[in-house]
Amino acid sequence: MNTFGKIFRLTSFGESHGRGIGGIIDGCPAGIELDMDLIQKDLARRKPGQSKITTQRKEADQVEFLSGIFEGKTQGTPIAFIIWNKDQHSNDYNNLKDVYRPSHADYTYQQKYGTRDHRGGGRSSARETIARVVAGAIAKQILAVKGITIQAFVSQVGEVKMEKPYTETDLTKTDDNIVRCPDEETAAKMIERIEKAGKNHDTVGGTVSCVARGIPAGWGEPVFNKLHADLGFAMLGINAVKGFEYGSGFAGTKLSGSEHNDVFIHSKDGIRTKTNNSGGIQGGISNGEDIYFNVAFKPIATLLKEQQTVDKDSNEVTINPKGRHDPCVLPRAVPIVESMAALVLVDHFLLSKLNSM
Amino acid sequence: MNTFGKIFRLTSFGESHGRGIGGIIDGCPAGIELDMDLIQKDLARRKPGQSKITTQRKEADQVEFLSGIFEGKTQGTPIAFIIWNKDQHSNDYNNLKDVYRPSHADYTYQQKYGTRDHRGGGRSSARETIARVVAGAIAKQILAVKGITIQAFVSQVGEVKMEKPYTETDLTKTDDNIVRCPDEETAAKMIERIEKAGKNHDTVGGTVSCVARGIPAGWGEPVFNKLHADLGFAMLGINAVKGFEYGSGFAGTKLSGSEHNDVFIHSKDGIRTKTNNSGGIQGGISNGEDIYFNVAFKPIATLLKEQQTVDKDSNEVTINPKGRHDPCVLPRAVPIVESMAALVLVDHFLLSKLNSM
Amino acid sequence: MNTFGKIFRLTSFGESHGRGIGGIIDGCPAGIELDMDLIQKDLARRKPGQSKITTQRKEADQVEFLSGIFEGKTQGTPIAFIIWNKDQHSNDYNNLKDVYRPSHADYTYQQKYGTRDHRGGGRSSARETIARVVAGAIAKQILAVKGITIQAFVSQVGEVKMEKPYTETDLTKTDDNIVRCPDEETAAKMIERIEKAGKNHDTVGGTVSCVARGIPAGWGEPVFNKLHADLGFAMLGINAVKGFEYGSGFAGTKLSGSEHNDVFIHSKDGIRTKTNNSGGIQGGISNGEDIYFNVAFKPIATLLKEQQTVDKDSNEVTINPKGRHDPCVLPRAVPIVESMAALVLVDHFLLSKLNSM
Amino acid sequence: MNTFGKIFRLTSFGESHGRGIGGIIDGCPAGIELDMDLIQKDLARRKPGQSKITTQRKEADQVEFLSGIFEGKTQGTPIAFIIWNKDQHSNDYNNLKDVYRPSHADYTYQQKYGTRDHRGGGRSSARETIARVVAGAIAKQILAVKGITIQAFVSQVGEVKMEKPYTETDLTKTDDNIVRCPDEETAAKMIERIEKAGKNHDTVGGTVSCVARGIPAGWGEPVFNKLHADLGFAMLGINAVKGFEYGSGFAGTKLSGSEHNDVFIHSKDGIRTKTNNSGGIQGGISNGEDIYFNVAFKPIATLLKEQQTVDKDSNEVTINPKGRHDPCVLPRAVPIVESMAALVLVDHFLLSKLNSM
Helix, strand or coil, rough: CCCCCCCCEEEEECCCCCCCCEEEEEEEECCEEECCHHHHHHHHCCCCCCCCCCCCCCCCCCEEECCEECEEEEECCEEEEEEECCCCCCCHHHHHCCCCCCCCCHHHHHHHHHCCCCCCHHHHHHHHHHHHHHHHHHHHHHHHCCEEEEEEEEEECCCCCCCCCCCHCHHHHHHHCCCCCCCHHHHHHHHHHHHHHHHHHCEEEEEEEEEEECCCCCCCCCCCCCHHHHHHHEEEEEECCEEEEEEHHHHHHEEEHHHHCCEEEECCCCCEEECCCCCCEEECECCCCCCEEEECCCCCCCCCCEEEECCCCEEEEEECCCCCCCCCCHHHHHHHHHHHHHHHHHHHHHHHHHEEE | CCCEEECCEEEEECCCCEEEEEEEEECEEEECCHHHHHHHHHHHHHCCCCCCCCCCCCCCCCCEEEEECCEEEECCCCCEEEEEEECHHHHHHHCCCCCCCCCCHHHHHHHHCCCCCCCCHHHHCHHHHHHHHHHHHHHHHHHHHCCCCCEEEEEEEEECCCCCCCCCCHHHHHHHHCCCCCCCCHHHHHHHHHHHHHHHCCCCCEEEEEEEEEECCCCCCCCCCHHHHHHHHHCCCCCEEEEEEEEEHHHHHHHHHHHHHCCEEEEEEEEECCCCCCCEEEEEEECCCCCCEEEEEEECCCCCEEEEECCCCCCCEEEECHHHHCCCCCCHHHHHHHHHHHHHHHHHHHHHHHCEE | EEEEECCEEEEEEEECCEEEEEEECCCCCCCCCHHHHHHHHHHHCCCCCCCCCCCCCCCCEEEEECEEEECEECCCCCCEEEEECCCHHHHHHHHCEEEEEECCCHHHHHHHCCCCCCCHHHHHHHHHHHHHHHHHHHHHHHHCCCCCCEEEEEEEECEEEEECCCCHCCCHHHHHHCCCCHHHHHHHHHHHHHHHHHCCCCCCCCEEEEEEECCCCCCCCCCCHHHHHHHHHHHHHCCEEEEEECCCCCCHHHHHHHHHHCEEEEEEEEEECCCCCCCCCEECCCHHHHHHEEEEEECCCCCCCCCEEECCCCCCCCCCCCCCCCCCHHHHHCCCCHHHHHHHHHHHHHHHCCCCC | CCCCCCCEEEEEEECCCCCCEEEEEEEECCCCCCCHHHHHHHHHHHCCCCCCCCCCCCCCCCCCEEECCCEECCCCCEEEEEEECCCCCCHHHHHHHHCCCCCHHHHHHHHHHHHCCHHHHHHHCCCHHHHHHHHHHHHHHHHHCCCCCEEEEEEECCCCCCCCCCHHHHHHHHHHHCCCCCHHHHHHHHHHHHHHHHHHHEEEEEEEEEEECCCCCCCCCCCCCCHHHHHHHHHHHCCCEEEEEEEEHHHHHHHHHHHCCCCEEECEEEEEECCCCCEEEEEEEEECEEEEEEECCCCCCCCCCCEEECCCCCEEEEEEECCCCCCCHHHHHHHHHHHHHHHHHHHHHHHHHCCCC
């Protein structure tokens, strides 16, 4: 159950304080020239310590490829890779060995497996998402060949929301600020909001939005594997995610059908829709318009303040974590959202080759 | 790509105006005595024509089992079943043969497959969900043996919302009214809202909420197949669904971590949490609390009023559908949401047998 | 575990004395025009009662399609089908309810599931292979479009063996005699051998050989899903099969490497091999030469003579089956072998679309 | 397509002359204490240079675990591992860059992927089986807890065959000689035969047999995933394998049903069979008797003598390989056969937990 994808499959491994985090990509077509810098660049966008609003923990996060690439090109064989763990302060967690931190996976892992690696969350650590970023960065390069771009951005932090629709912003400006919101004014408020949370030794949640452009009509499967169902599944598998909506989403439930329907029109680019409440997907299949969706992230559970909880013997205990943690996960989640979207889309690109003879 | 589930697998087949809709359930344990009336009862909750606020189309929707059950008990072998199509007015659709109805799957199917069965949506019709209700009704019976109940209900229609938290309502009253909202007062307003939409030849969306009780701690997989990711995937695969959130959901993104965290406490039932913003799932694994989530349904696209669109040759055309259609899909979606939840949960029940020796 | 195939997937259902046998084919490309007569013709080659050397049981074995085909063409949606059971003498088996017939699946099913449908073997009956023949007949039609033919034939019955290599026979003559051996002289001896077994109320085994022609180089997966591993898996899943070998097979183990190696040569058709000990597969991947293999069938276990055995309470009992059974399964196994080969090959045809961009 | 298994899944990676060979085991139950020495011991049985009749190439083949094991116990999370490549003489292969060696995978890989790593066979090298031995050694330890043993041995080399049935030999003596045949006298002849092949710069094939004891009745799936079909699939996926038979195998095809049937008897251990032509499997499901099977290995294709072939441009060339290669792969294949059998059996052990509630 650590494999993602149907054709282009990532199997991920590793614990936050073990030897490293990595994975195997199976099903990657042969003959693709990979730009290693682009992969490393996405890892840098995800890594801790990149700005004043992220954790100050330093991790190099250098990927090392173990197979499947020869003379710079994919071979069609499995691509294995690892990011070695370094600077892991495992001893920071010794006092948490038998304690169940609130809203973490400590208790549930123990119940599931009867055992757990308590060091820094073990397998449940968000550090595991490194593997997804590596695979996603490869998927992005495949999609780029087909003219497809994927851009995620922070659209809300706590109560601070980017009110402007994405169609009226320049998404290429997303990485121009440290919070990764393409609207400069909103970005400034978001940064302020995160700094406030940090000062309070507290955390804050928000939403990441994502837009995929250039996807031709016809990708997606009609029943269970609707394109948005696969995207939602991918997003809900990211640590701290609490919700997913695409196109008009939850707000669209308040519209009447005559307001909501996207009328087909004839255009110079062929058949298009006048509006895009469908978020580029109809009946589970792409219709050629922009695909866009929102992902809800809870405020992360690790607080640098005193909290009540219980230990494995049901004793009440007080914890007061030390260490270096994010007050807000959103800016670092942007490349993760993009990566998971890329994995889903490259899978449906490959599946689309099988629709007809 | 018409199979749902990992261990308990439903493969669905059928078009709305073909011979029938059905499926094969593979991986159902042997020796389970099935109550056929319970299956038929859920089909009745889903079927058209059941009340004044649903379509007046009459469908008997009687399930016929073809294999896998002998002397009333499951055999461990595949359970095949069919619901024969009857009273299908295929000719109603002849004039739509080459037309792409707005916000339907007509255009995208044509783009994907290069061909399509235009009669009543073919495979994209929501009639396909019958197969899921049959499988889900079996899954529910397996879960019931383990003391697990699943109850969905309509929590919002258009702007009419049940404001009371579910914990303060009696969910067993859900089926006491035709809209399936357990709060009688809200239900009355919802019915009014749907009737208004019907009179306008328009449609209205809303949300279905669902609560699963009795699930032990330890179900769910840590990385991609988080319990809520599988639930979200299942819900997003239902026709007309635009979003999914569990626990605190999108609203939770506005809380700070210290407000959001669910503190563990010692209780007579063992370890519990004081609040349940986690929606019964932490790190992707159940923690023994109620699992609850919301599902957003768009207003359905079939309007009994004139609409502009184009045909396959990009000609602009006006359509004016006749026939018998739902002004609001929500009341009939309740058993579908429950069924998909049951399929996910029974799968994780079976998977949980594999965690340890 | 009742699904076969990776892309083109058959899920089979049904018991020999239940309502019927059928299946769902998922993953069949859209737009293929199907010749229903060819499907029915293969069912006729498999059906009982077709000649004096097969069981005299009469089964019509008419396939009824339930979905996925519209106006004679595949739709890309699941193709469901059923062959209704008729003329099933379920009562013939009442006296066997608690008895474990020697070398049947009665005992093992009971041990596995704690329950079983005793009527005619239930799910373990070779009647289940009907579903495979239907799916295989569709797969053959897809392969035929690509110029690929698959021909199986009976190469051995008991000690009677076709000594001539297949390359020196005319495989199109296979169906010219009732035993389905392309060498007329050997066929006559085989028929004699089967009639002898029938007279003795006994049964006889043998081998079916199969040749697939026209497969381009490059099909197959390098490690676990070697083309011959998938073929072997498919064959070993057929009732009564005890062994599989391809190319030089078991005999090849006695050669030295210098005798066994297939030397590459330049020919007008491009690169070819001088000999074909590899059976058209090298490193698990097709090399463009004929693919050929042998399948060992045991003598079937149902004898029309007295046998000792035990019942479920370990009591020793004597059984003396009545009814209509085959003295030799080989002639009827020919279309089953072809069908399973076709399912494997069509899967690898589809997989081969994914090797590169 | 580099994943083996349904519940206990090995995904393998690596090329013979890349960074290393390894894999991820997903689905291993939590809480199993692993004996690392037993894993290393099986690697030593597989490794080159272990005796005078194997290649003199030296490889340390030390496994390094990267995840999933904490304080000596499996965690239920993915177990990743690598065996780093050392002492790889990649330059030995430079002159073979564009040449298609006879009966190797050079040509077919090139046709499949349009590219290949020519160094030492790349992904097609039998060195990849190291990953299977590691995973298999873990599977064996799980099975051992259940009282199950798996013992493979060399039963034939060229025309030298162990005539004694395995039931009359002491299988624990298998590793007492370098050819791994439990019959000392036959072993001596086999060694002689291999030495002869080596002196001739030639190679020789043979068969490995395998016996699994202690498997309870009820493992295996009835239709496609018959226990022997999964075993056959596993064996046919091993490099150089040309055939598989279980129980009476190909020889059994010559028996009549009355000779072949295994009569059930009542014994102090419950229901048993008098004979075991079924090889411990009936209807695809284990019956509690010994499971035994034979695997045919061709003489390996790498000869240390001159051979004719062609290069990628169809030019005829003569190759004359140097280096250190095995004259006979059989003795080193013994742990590989055991490993693959263990992977299949542990999978069916886990699947058997799902048969009933």
